[in-house]
Amino acid sequence: MTAIRRLAARLRSACLAILAPADRAMNRLFGHEGNPLYHSGVVVVTLLIVLLLTGVYLLIFYRIGDPHGSVTRITGQTFTGGWIRALHRYASDVAVVAIAVHAFRLFAQNRSWGPRALAWVTGLILLFVLLISGWTGYVMVWDVQAQLLAVEGARWLDVLPIFSEPIGRAFVGEAEIPAAFFFLNLFAHIALPIGMFIVLWLHVSRLARPVLSPPRRLLYGVLGLLLLISVAWPIGMEPVADPLRLPERAVLDVFYTFWLPVTRLMPAWTVWVAGLGLSGVALLAPVWSRPVAEEVREPSWVNPRLCTGCEQCYQDCPYEAIAMLERTDRAGHFYGHVDPAVCVSCGICAGSCAPMGVGPPGMTGRDQLERVEEWLEHMKPGPDQVVLVACEHGAAGAAATAESLSTRPLSEVAAVTVRDAEAAARGAMRALDAAPTAAVFGQPLVFTVPCAGNLHTSVVEYIVRAGAGAALVVACPPRDCWNREGPKWLIERMYENREAELKARVDRRRVRVVNAAPGEERRVRAEIAALGEELARMEAAEAEEGIRIDTICELDESGQPIEAGP
Amino acid sequence: MTRDPGAPSVRNPLLIALAVGTALLAAFAVAALTRVPYTVGDGDLAAVRLTWRMAGQAIEDCRTPSEEELAARPAHMRQTEVCESHVPPYRLRVQVDGETIEDILVLAGGAHEDNPIYVYSELRVAPGPHELSVVFAQEEQADGGAGDSMPADRLELHDAIDLAPGQVALVTYDREARTLVRR
Numbered sequence: 001m002t003a004i005r006r007l008a009a010r011l012r013s014a015c016l017a018i019l020a021p022a023d024r025a026m027n028r029l030f031g032h033e034g035n036p037l038y039h040s041g042v043v044v045v046t047l048l049i050v051l052l053l054t055g056v057y058l059l060i061f062y063r064i065g066d067p068h069g070s071v072t073r074i075t076g077q078t079f080t081g082g083w084i085r086a087l088h089r090y091a092s093d094v095a096v097v098a099i100a101v102h103a104f105r106l107f108a109q110n111r112s113w114g115p116r117a118l119a120w121v122t123g124l125i126l127l128f129v130l131l132i133s134g135w136t137g138y139v140m141v142w143d144v145q146a147q148l149l150a151v152e153g154a155r156w157l158d159v160l161p162i163f164s165e166p167i168g169r170a171f172v173g174e175a176e177i178p179a180a181f182f183f184l185n186l187f188a189h190i191a192l193p194i195g196m197f198i199v200l201w202l203h204v205s206r207l208a209r210p211v212l213s214p215p216r217r218l219l220y221g222v223l224g225l226l227l228l229i230s231v232a233w234p235i236g237m238e239p240v241a242d243p244l245r246l247p248e249r250a251v252l253d254v255f256y257t258f259w260l261p262v263t264r265l266m267p268a269w270t271v272w273v274a275g276l277g278l279s280g281v282a283l284l285a286p287v288w289s290r291p292v293a294e295e296v297r298e299p300s301w302v303n304p305r306l307c308t309g310c311e312q313c314y315q316d317c318p319y320e321a322i323a324m325l326e327r328t329d330r331a332g333h334f335y336g337h338v339d340p341a342v343c344v345s346c347g348i349c350a351g352s353c354a355p356m357g358v359g360p361p362g363m364t365g366r367d368q369l370e371r372v373e374e375w376l377e378h379m380k381p382g383p384d385q386v387v388l389v390a391c392e393h394g395a396a397g398a399a400a401t402a403e404s405l406s407t408r409p410l411s412e413v414a415a416v417t418v419r420d421a422e423a424a425a426r427g428a429m430r431a432l433d434a435a436p437t438a439a440v441f442g443q444p445l446v447f448t449v450p451c452a453g454n455l456h457t458s459v460v461e462y463i464v465r466a467g468a469g470a471a472l473v474v475a476c477p478p479r480d481c482w483n484r485e486g487p488k489w490l491i492e493r494m495y496e497n498r499e500a501e502l503k504a505r506v507d508r509r510r511v512r513v514v515n516a517a518p519g520e521e522r523r524v525r526a527e528i529a530a531l532g533e534e535l536a537r538m539e540a541a542e543a544e545e546g547i548r549i550d551t552i553c554e555l556d557e558s559g560q561p562i563e564a565g566p
Numbered sequence: 567m568t569r570d571p572g573a574p575s576v577r578n579p580l581l582i583a584l585a586v587g588t589a590l591l592a593a594f595a596v597a598a599l600t601r602v603p604y605t606v607g608d609g610d611l612a613a614v615r616l617t618w619r620m621a622g623q624a625i626e627d628c629r630t631p632s633e634e635e636l637a638a639r640p641a642h643m644r645q646t647e648v649c650e651s652h653v654p655p656y657r658l659r660v661q662v663d664g665e666t667i668e669d670i671l672v673l674a675g676g677a678h679e680d681n682p683i684y685v686y687s688e689l690r691v692a693p694g695p696h697e698l699s700v701v702f703a704q705e706e707q708a709d710g711g712a713g714d715s716m717p718a719d720r721l722e723l724h725d726a727i728d729l730a731p732g733q734v735a736l737v738t739y740d741r742e743a744r745t746l747v748r749r
Contacts, residue, residue: 029584029585030585034585089600090596090600093599094596148606165619166684168686169617172617173736173749174617174738221589225589226593228593229596229597233594243734245732245734246608246609246611246612246733246734247608248609249603249605249606249609250603250604251603251604252603253600253601253602254599254600255599255600260604261604
């Protein structure tokens, strides 16, 4: 299994090598708010609603006694039917693409295993149900493509020893196709999408505060484009199916019937073997794509001695992995408890804990402080320098990590060497093209963190109080946090006093946050330039000696952190 | 200290044009890929499609159970005669212009081969006039011969056909006439 997992890691890297430039290109074109690759999952929900609404309209005019004729009449309606039918078709096509992109993205980003297995499996079920539903939709039209699909489906089913009579005989032309067939087909076409909404609920059931709609800009963009193409290029009608004619040519929808030219040449049982085999491999991805044991980050852990029961980590956890349990030593008081089966080790809780008592091993606020302390000692940022606190998936962090000499993510390296840190800074600066700004003021430095969402505000405080000109946190776009909700909580902790907030004693003029994905280096550059100009007008930053960051929130009578534990 | 303004990064008119162009191209690609012409490749041929369902003539094997067998059974299951029946296989032979293009055994349905027989076979032939000959006959003679009330043990069709490209000649079973017919 280890060999398979190492192979899966290579495959994942290859996928990421495709995804990252695609993301960068989309970010450059549409900005992160409009990047359809980021929002592929929620775009599907929008499309399902479009399908539901247009489907209801089509259903009103569809007749099971005259399938082809009724669809022809719908298509010929002067003002509505034509484009509504096209919109129904195009939305279903884009839904398939969006699901495929979503699955590809999650696999590439190492999010297809562990506690995310349920989402992975239900996502594949959604895709499967959508494809079957599409199949029934095409059969409803009863044109040549429908005939091919119906005959092919019957051929597959007839090798299963479960039907008393071969289904294929219904389509040989011996008798008229019974209306019951079209009724059953219509029933499946309606029932399956309804079932999809139930699976969708399961799909997001492990997420706290699931977001199901894309940003407005993207929403309007997708709907507008679909509407435009539906009006400009509506779907026509193909000849009616005739069982007593051999079809010479048909028009296929690549998104739903791409397999037809291949499977028609295969014996039915091999289609089953191939289909079940591929489905099995995809469904078992949570098993084979799980990284080898030494690369799996341990789940978060709450230190009950430090936990004050404030519930902030419980509220912030994007996966509802933290529960508040009653203390056994003090009735009426609670402490946080992480369910390791649900925790994805994102470390968002580490940023939410004022006393720094929670987080995956090596990522708690205390661990972050140790790292930044060591880093500051090596790098010694001056009053004219901006320190980029860069999420390793964001615009600056990705470049820094790529350039780093370390074989592991910089944020996971306990002791950052000067050589490594300098190489990382060079990489980020090259990507940001920050040389012109560096000429005006000092060369920016880069401190990489695994996720801006688990960045403890004390790290920013430490950097500013240690004498750096300013700290610029470069976070991922709010809707593309690899760990969900990280940038959202970061902003609230920095600006809106969300626990654990940036303390009032920190000079606010020297702190900024920018959301920028790879491909949006321009944003970071602009922020660095703006910050540099402000620094030039400000008095020089002074380094404090003997900085002491409060790490204990509540002490008992003897001055010790509150003891706790189940 | 300011928040991320979240302003779109697309401000350059060239980038805006490129973004709009990309979006339109994507929409066009979706619309084009939903209607890809596919040559099925069957239209320049014709076909003879043989399809019918019929109850085959069954063979019944009856025997008298031994005393020990009967004694081992509950009282209500002690039948003096035990009969099992099955439909022997039929052979389907199709000739076009004297050339055999299909020669297969057709088994009755069900695990015990005692269910109706389903025939389904589609044979490609060149368009034009042909002499078609279909023989569907039981391999093993069943009991009782082929009386009026018994299912047929041999069906035949000999016909001249003239097929246009893409046309399907359907050969099926007429239950009333108890013979193969062409439609």
